[in-house]
Amino acid sequence: MKVLFVYPRFQRHADDHPELLDYVPLEEYLGSPSLGIACLAAVTPDDVEIEFRDDRLEDADRDTDADLVALSFFTPAATRALELADRFRARGKPVVAGGVFPTLNPEVVAPHVDAVVVGEGEPVWRQVLADARAGALRPRYDAPLADLAELPLPDLSVYFGVENEVFRPDDYPVQITRGCPMKCVACAIPGTMGRSMRAYPLEHVLGQIEQLARVGKCASFSEDTSWFPAGASRRLLDALVDHLLEQGQRAEISYIGVSMPMILATPVDRLRRAREAGVEMFYLVGGFDPVTRRAFTGEDPKAEDRAVRAMDRCREAGIEPYTSFLIGNDDDDEGTVDRMLEFAARVELRKAEFAVRTPYPGTPDWHRLSAEGRILTRDWQRYNDANVVFQPARMSPERLQQAYLDLWHGFYAGREELRQLSGRDARIQF
Ligand code: B12
Ligand code: SF4
Incomplete structure (x- = not known):
């Protein structure tokens, strides 16, 4: 038997807005696929x-x-994925779909495929293959949460096999936990991987890092929960840092996903130890949390001060705070662009990215905006943080779209000195 895994393409920011390439003086970096396949x-x-x-x-x-044919996709790739599903079925090939979008929207996917897998794939994958072999695929498989202690390392050789001269990511995601007990309105994690946090065993994480180091690649701790200030994630990350420092080793960690409240809840000493153990950069996701949401309304100077403190802490520890600014929250107005740019200048940010709030289907934000009649389109390929797909509260959709472009332009235009950067510093995934 043979299975064809497909990672469908999606529109990136510069695909939808090619003018960004004129003034963002950084190389566009095409990163690895999700770890799902x-x-x-x-x-x-x-x-x-x-x-x-x-x-x-x-x-x-x-x-x-x-x-x-097995398709793995999140929302930005859903339009293309469903098109591919139709095409392969027209060729007589059975198609199974899984991933963030099928898990949260099985009813949208079902008409295009033979089987939808809802949830984490590992617990049901062998059954899916056995049923496909017998010509008896079920329309839907509801997977229980996987036991992370039982899972083998992800088989990255499938990805390495398609690398070439133009596509050779120097980092791949390392997953340290699944699931999250928080309820951030824009996040898909609790709905896809459960409402409690499960951590991998330390040996598994070390194995993932070693697997990458063996081929000269870095680990990106891209998971939104990697720097959780408490619980299983925190214990695991502390154990990892302790282990590396005790062994006199450094892991090559290109970045860790984090939020400003998480930085503020972390003692500087813990940040410094993370730096010593190899963490180069934080990917600071804004717009989901109370600090960043209030910092740019102009109504809460204390929130802005807290945001500045979060940046200072990263710098004190020697970790570069690469920040993602999200615009379009209900309290954002015409002044938000200037306030974000002034903040970026005040903290002398070197690299930033800008995103339009996007209510991903299945998230709490999606349910609220749907109930309020504010969803403007279900064209999934536009759900990529680069397009306005909902009715904003205090601006027109056109004004919000322009505000997003103004942010990119205001931050990057004329900053030719950034062209001198090299290696990972010179790149941006957008
Ligand atoms: C690495 C990453 C990326 C990478 C890779 C893309 C990708 N497809 O994930 C990059 C950097 C490109 C990326 C970009 C974006 N991302 Co992203 N990303 C992640 C991240 C942190 C990890 C992905 C990963 O490796 N997960 C681990 C694997 C194991 O999980 P998985 O893919 O879901 O696979 C499991 C199951 O879903 C299932 N499964 C998956 N596929 C299949 C297929 C079959 C056949 C079966 C049976 C089962 C199955 O089994 C797998 C194993 O259990 C996730 C968070 C997360 N936990 O998933 C966000 C996440 C996927 N990203 C998200 C978003 C919103 C984005 C962006 C649109 C915006 C942004 N600001 O990040 C951009 C795209 C912008 C653009 N236009 O370029 C959202 C998706 C929301 C949604 N409803 O679709 C997530 C869930 C983050 C979140 N907190 O909500 N991202
Ligand atoms: S954004 Fe992070 S903290 Fe919030 S629900 Fe998602 S994973 Fe949890």
């Missing part, structure tokens, strides 16, 4: 042959001798 490949029986197509690199819509 590598996780499934790792639990695929040896007698099943695997082929992988990354549709971002080469059109995946080609004939195949596979017996089953």
